[in-house]
Amino acid sequence: MTRPIGFGSCALSVLVWAPSAWGAEGAGSPPVAWWVWPSALFVVTFLLGIVAVVAGLGGGTVYVPIVSGFFPFHLDFVRGAGLLVALAGALAAGPDLLERRLADFRLALPVALVASAFAVVGALAGLALPTRLVQTGLGVIIIGIVVALLIARRSDFPRVTHADRLARALGISGAYHEPSLDADVAWTVHRTWRGLLLFVLIGLLAGMFGIGAGWANVAVLNLVMGAPLKVAVGTSIFLLSITDTSAAWVYLNQGAMLPMVAVPSVVGMMLGSRVGVRVLERARPRTVRWAIIVLLLFAGVRAFLKGLGV
Amino acid sequence: MYAVILRGGSRLSMGVLLLTFLLYAGGLASPLIPIDRLPQYWGLKAAEYLRRAELPSGWGWVRLVGFGDYLNYVGIVMLASLSVLCLLAIFPLLLRRKDTAFILIVLAEIAVLFLAASGLLVVGH
Numbered sequence: 001m002t003r004p005i006g007f008g009s010c011a012l013s014v015l016v017w018a019p020s021a022w023g024a025e026g027a028g029s030p031p032v033a034w035w036v037w038p039s040a041l042f043v044v045t046f047l048l049g050i051v052a053v054v055a056g057l058g059g060g061t062v063y064v065p066i067v068s069g070f071f072p073f074h075l076d077f078v079r080g081a082g083l084l085v086a087l088a089g090a091l092a093a094g095p096d097l098l099e100r101r102l103a104d105f106r107l108a109l110p111v112a113l114v115a116s117a118f119a120v121v122g123a124l125a126g127l128a129l130p131t132r133l134v135q136t137g138l139g140v141i142i143i144g145i146v147v148a149l150l151i152a153r154r155s156d157f158p159r160v161t162h163a164d165r166l167a168r169a170l171g172i173s174g175a176y177h178e179p180s181l182d183a184d185v186a187w188t189v190h191r192t193w194r195g196l197l198l199f200v201l202i203g204l205l206a207g208m209f210g211i212g213a214g215w216a217n218v219a220v221l222n223l224v225m226g227a228p229l230k231v232a233v234g235t236s237i238f239l240l241s242i243t244d245t246s247a248a249w250v251y252l253n254q255g256a257m258l259p260m261v262a263v264p265s266v267v268g269m270m271l272g273s274r275v276g277v278r279v280l281e282r283a284r285p286r287t288v289r290w291a292i293i294v295l296l297l298f299a300g301v302r303a304f305l306k307g308l309g310v
Numbered sequence: 311m312y313a314v315i316l317r318g319g320s321r322l323s324m325g326v327l328l329l330t331f332l333l334y335a336g337g338l339a340s341p342l343i344p345i346d347r348l349p350q351y352w353g354l355k356a357a358e359y360l361r362r363a364e365l366p367s368g369w370g371w372v373r374l375v376g377f378g379d380y381l382n383y384v385g386i387v388m389l390a391s392l393s394v395l396c397l398l399a400i401f402p403l404l405l406r407r408k409d410t411a412f413i414l415i416v417l418a419e420i421a422v423l424f425l426a427a428s429g430l431l432v433v434g435h
Binding site for chain 2 (some may be wrong): 031034037038069072073074076077080084087088090092094095096098099105106109110112113116117120124127128132169171241242245246247248249250251252253254255256257258259260261262263266267270280296
């Protein structure tokens with residue numbers, strides 16, 4: 001039962017070691033061998049993969065602040081890799097979610113169009129803006145996510161009395177089998193325009209900071225548009241496969257995708273996620289939730305201070 | 311159909327990504343930038359990295375794909391191309407159903423992804 005704390009402690013230990021090693025390198029000590037950082041990156045992303053699954057967070061959300069805060073890679077490469085991490089995870093999960101009707105194509109496509117278009121704008125802006133400004137912004141966003149994790153409430157089956165005009169025109173509705181009720185749950189959405197406007201912001205954030213922004217997708221789909229929680233989570237993961245694709249192309253074309261950073265991260269996260277799914281059965285969600293909150297707060301404050309040059 | 315292409319494509323892309331990285335990191339495919347020199351570059355802003363190492367942006371990587379580091383781009387590009395492939399694959403189905411609203415949405419999404427992939431969008435300095 002103490003396993004989640006073990007993983008959290010292990011990840012924190014590696015992160016505590018990381019900046020000291022980096023500092024030693026910067027202070028004129030002999031530079032570490034090239035393979036040390038990619039190897040450490042693989043270990044950390046493996047642990048983050050476990051923690052992210054158990055905490056129900058997307059890989060990119062935990063990856064970017066932690067790796068940019070504690071590794072010597074430039075934020076551009078970390079954001080590029082972060083998008084690839086989120087994309088690989090979403091692509092791997094997408095088919096099952098679609099087949100089980102937990103990701104709804106008609107709900108995902110309109111919001112994905114808005115989010116992906118603005119993710120391109122966000123990516124271009126993020127690469128053009130001064131690094132310190134983006135790093136500070138990243139710190140603020142991550143601290144904001146911590147606050148959201150502390151106060152956010154989710155609704156398993158939000159009450160949608162009737163679909164709005166746009167949802168009806170686009171035919172956004174569906175049904176899925178809910179094992180806990182042993183029944184098919186029919187659903188539709190409302191406040192579609194408001195949701196689409198919020199996806200403008202989500203796209204900008206995803207592109208600018210290289211984070212998957214699944215946490216925000218779920219909140220808007222579930223709390224604003226009224227999709228059942230399971231549909232919101234599944235659709236969020238599926239739409240990340242489109243949103244992150246558009247931003248990832250921008251980073252790739254601008255040279256911000258370094259294979260030595262991106263590939264160990266993707267592989268580490270994918271392997272960690274597989275272990276995380278198994279750990280999930282035995283984990284104590286409350287303990288893991290607090291571990292991830294502490295980890296994110298630590299990373300957010302570090303990103304914020306690093307951006308300010310402290 | 312979307313799910314089938316996504317499943318097969320993501321497995322194949324991940325396999326290629328892993329294989330090309332092993333060739334690169336294992337020294338079986340010579341990189342353009344020697345691996346032991348990477349620490350000189352990975353702390354730089356992406357634009358500065360391209361400038362100092364005299365590397366191309368956009369699709370310029372294609373002519374360097376024989377080098378180990380750029381060989382990795384094949385798997386990355388495969389991963390990044392999957393969504394647009396899936397959308398193109400379901401497009402005839404939408405046309406047959408005369409689902410006008412979704413035809414327009416899918417067309418717009420394909421346009422966004424093609425534009426992002428084109429390399430025409432450049433960060434100004």
